[in-house]
Amino acid sequence: MKLITNLICVFDVKNAAALILAVLLTACGGDDGEPGNPGEPGGPPATDISSLNVEVDEVIFTHGVATVNYSVNNQDDEPVVGIPSSTYIAAQLLPQGFTNAGNTSQWQYFTSESCTSSCTGELVDHKNGKYSYTFSAAFDGMNEMSYMPGATQRIVIKIGGDSLPDGTALPTTNQNFDWQDSGEVAYTRNLISMETCNTCHNDLAFHGSKYNEIETCVTCHSEGKVSSNDNIFPQMIHGKHLTGFPGSLADCQTCHVNDETLTENMNWARVPGMEACGSCHTDINFPAGEGHPAQVDNSNCVACHNPDWTMSVHDGGNDEALAQFNAQITAASLSGTTVTFSIKLSNPESGEVYTDSADKLNFISRLGVETNWGTSFDYSSNSAKRLTISSETPDSGADGIYTYQVTGLTIPTGSETDRGAIVIKGSICANGNQLADCEMETSTVLVLQASHQFFDTTNITATGRRVVVTNETCSTCHVLTQLKKHSGERNDAEAQCQLCHNNFKTADETAQNPQATSSDYKHLAHTLHAGMRSNYADIKYPGDIGNCAQCHIEDEDSVLTAALPLDSAVQPLMLNDGSFTSPTAAICSACHTSDSAKNHMTQQGAVFMGTEEDATSGTESCATCHGQGATADVLTVHPIK
């Protein structure tokens, strides 16, 4: 079918009869009779477009054929006229329990129709930001699905990804509209929002970047549309996250967040079924009774797996019990090579201070401190000093505040007035939502969120080593207490890891990318997430690796901490053979590994595997062009969002 352009509004009103005038006024909304004047919302067509706002006014259903009337505006509510291409997807939702007792609601796909130079159905561009699309035929029977009056229907409109005739680029936009042929939509299936996905992924888009909303995905990834049931959305999306997931898969609420604006946000716990559950519990064959007593359908699931049970085993942790314990370093100071510190253990819920010391509290599984010196030069020794206070009698103290000492720190000459960092980490025991004796069989061990304090020779200080990533930014993807290394206990990614993962961790000079062999924190973090380390080669970074702001925070001047020049505390990369690579080059070349990149860096003063003296002589001139505000600022050349 040909694209039909609405020409009524360019009619010369002055020569028209009064009746036609009335019709035109209704159709075009203008009252000055000027040809082509767009109607509501009025104003000239948008020329500056950073986002598209698609609003569906109505779906008119005539003899089973749907016409969708919608408007497209830009970010300033100006009408967008002349959109060159669009796609329309139609699907139907069957309510929960409709297909059989216990079954979840499910989508049924009808059709996807597109308009470019020609249309599957019939598109009218009203030239005022309003559009009407009439599907090519009745939904009933399309894709062998029956249209059911009263069922919730969905139309997805996809526009953008191309440009207006004048060259203005249109961002890819998916907009869904749920409707029902008689009144309000009676039920929905809004389980997850795209924002949740995009906290870890950045701007997910699939199928040629056309589809970027979960509301779109589910319409096609549905039974009867995809050839394999493994590609039905719940099964597919669970399956895809089974490997390489940075948090606990058992915590359903990482993705199924408790968002009240999503009508079915608790569907994951309330409507258990073999399809969704079996997509993670892949060792179960429900009908055959393997790995689970035989179940031929979903009608029984909830009898045992009631919502409370499901939530209790899939919450990924025990926040209620953890909230009853806090370990706080109240004082710390360095004298000679000894750190003296005090710790207060309390229950923040009740305000109670535990009067016993850590070695006497039976619900403490393990509690330890780690400390290192030299925050202005990224620490002074290969490994931090440790003390396990859960098995240590305190040196002094009473009534909940106890004092301990860690001896034998490395204090380089001249750094006596520098600062240090001390971290407390460990785990506690709980039974249900109450703290419990670790000796009890029923107790489970819960990992604490570690925390740090900076200190000097007199007491704790507000600042210490620079903070460029925070636990919060790491937590957009990770559940820090569930990190696989170090029993999950060393989880203060903001300031703990750096105590040991410092510049004394050497790199393999023979490696193609030596930084990918160093466990110095910055190199470890960059190369690990980029999937460059041989022992973690299967890591697929879920977002855009060039988006430094996914992990890095802004400093007090609101400048992203990925900016150049580097902080003076950053040390060069130390290699096994005793050579060094200058600090900026070491960081940049961890990702920009090509010879041409390295040549460019060398030409601009970088030192690769040179002497320590050369590598620290300050010949790097990276900041001249790539510094903050410069022509090729790293903050602008990276796709930072």
Next chain:
Amino acid sequence: MKTHIMNTLAQHTIKMSLVAIAMTSVFSPAIADGYGLAQVNRTSLKLDKWQCKRCKISTDTQGSIGAGLAYNDGSDPRFGNTSGTDKDGLVGHLDADVTLKNESGYRTEITANKLGYDNGSATLTTGKPGQYEVAFGYRGIANYDTNRALTPYMVKRDAMLLPEDWQTGATTGQMVSLIDSVKQAELMTQRDSLTLDAHYKGDFYKAELDYQHQERSGQGAFSGNLLTNSAMLAQPIDDSIDNLGAKIYFNGDGWLAGINTMLSQYKNDHDALSWDSAFSPTFGAAYSGQSATAPDNKAYRIAGNAQFSDNGQQILMHTGFSRFTQEQTFLPATINGPSPDLPSANLDGQVDMIEMTIKYSGRITSELSLRASYDYKDRDNKTEIHDYPQVITDSYFSGTATNPEYDRTRQKAKLAAKYRFSRNVYLDVGYEYDHNNYSDLDRETLHESSLYGHLSYRPSHAWSFRFKAKAQDRSGSEYKPVSRTDSPSNPLLRKTYLADREHQEYKLSANYTGSALFSASASLHISQDDYTDTQIGLTDIDTSGYDISGQYRVNEDLSLNAFLNQDWRDSEQAGSSNFSTPNWYTTADEQSTVVGLGILYQNLLDKTLSLGVDYNYSDGQSDTQVSQGLTTPYGAYFSTSHNVNAFADYQMSESIALRFDWIFEQYQDADWSNQGMSVDSIPNVLIFGDLSHDYNAHYFGVTLSYSL
């Protein structure tokens, strides 16, 4: 027969006037049977004058005995509910109605009705009517459901056993020997009660002793659950109830007082019901299940009544105390694996009930009378509260739970007035307040106010009209869903019996009794229940209906009667599939129709033949549909019956009569929950199969009776 009735009436009238009979009916049943009598000016009555001069005390033996033989179609035992027996083929019964008397007034009565059938009865009463009497009685009541419940289980005392070669399956479809093993089981109950009643009436007192022993046998449906699997079982029923009651009442001038006591004991021959699991164990080794049956229990009650009347005013007081106890030994919490310890050997349950009533009624003026009453009832569960281990369907231990008390105190106050505007019109209005305190429920208090009135208008002797209206408003304390259960209910759910409710009902009726040959009545009624604060749960009920009936005596010999009744009840319910605001709705539309026609033709063939035929049609159905955008109707749920009951009574000679009975019933019912299903239709429930009925059945009986 006629003289016999006259005699009895004559004797009664000596002691009790018709006015008194009418008055006693106002009082509560506990003091009925002659003791509600207000003994006004009794002394001045010339009782001798009331003696029926024409009545002669006959000393003959009177009445008839009979024996009957019938053919009964028992292929569907449900027909037995109509014919009185489920036996197929020839059945016999005895009937009797014999009175023996002597001149001193001593009288013995023997009756028998269909004795020999499951639904049969017999009585032997002897004594001096009005002074003392002893009565022995037997009554059988059978209730037949089906004989087509398909089950592979066999009953062995308290155990339901599967065939020895049974192969378990994870689902019913995987039970390979199921189809070959099922047999038809009958679901029916038979109650046989024996009664012994004695009463003695002195000058100023009356004493009464009643004893009843009732045995129940048969099989009923029971659901044996193990975790998510369930089997329907034909549970054997063998239990008995013994009731012993004693009353003594004293009466004087304008007063009456008495004590009423009762002892009751329930005994169940089955202490437990165990069953082999037809399913493969879901977890562990749960190969069989066990469930407690109704426990043995006892109750006693003692109550006192007093009543005073003077000058058209009465005060009635009643107080009672009842105690219910139950100390059946507990079964282990589970028979699958080690059973968690129970806190005691038995419940040692005790519930005490106290009730008090005071009622006043009095005529203030000749136009106005007032009624007032106050009721107090208190249920106090004195059972000790313990932590009991909870075992989910005999499978796994899931923590402890305490026994809730469910105490309740109910107070009701009523005030009503009746005003007679004229001989033809009166208005009766009343107000009632009902206040309840509960424990362990979602509401602590619940109170309801009712206002009602009825207007009676009798424009002529022939016509009377009545209009009744009632409005009720129920509310209570804050609704706080109980938190005892693992699965809390939706906070918007309001349980029907505790929810705020506005109720209205209206009834308009008309009666015509203007002719000796023809009488008729008609009424129309509607009601509405609106659960005003319920978002989830039952939200609305509307009922409406009408009744029409008429009798017409065409002549001395022929009379006709007919009635028609139709009722509708539409209810609405709302639910939420996502534990939030309502998003699905149910309507249940029920309707019933009953039609009856009867013809009686007497005095045929020189007054030796009577013919009668009754036809009844009844139909009930319920249509339920659930809608959540899409509307899903439930399946069929109905029952329809056509019933013809015809007889011919032929007096062959002075003393021999022959009676022919023909009963025909066409019956059909269906319930979507089992209609068209086989035993393995539901994967995790072993069901009885399709239990619907569809039959045409006849009963032909001939009874030969001999008049003494």
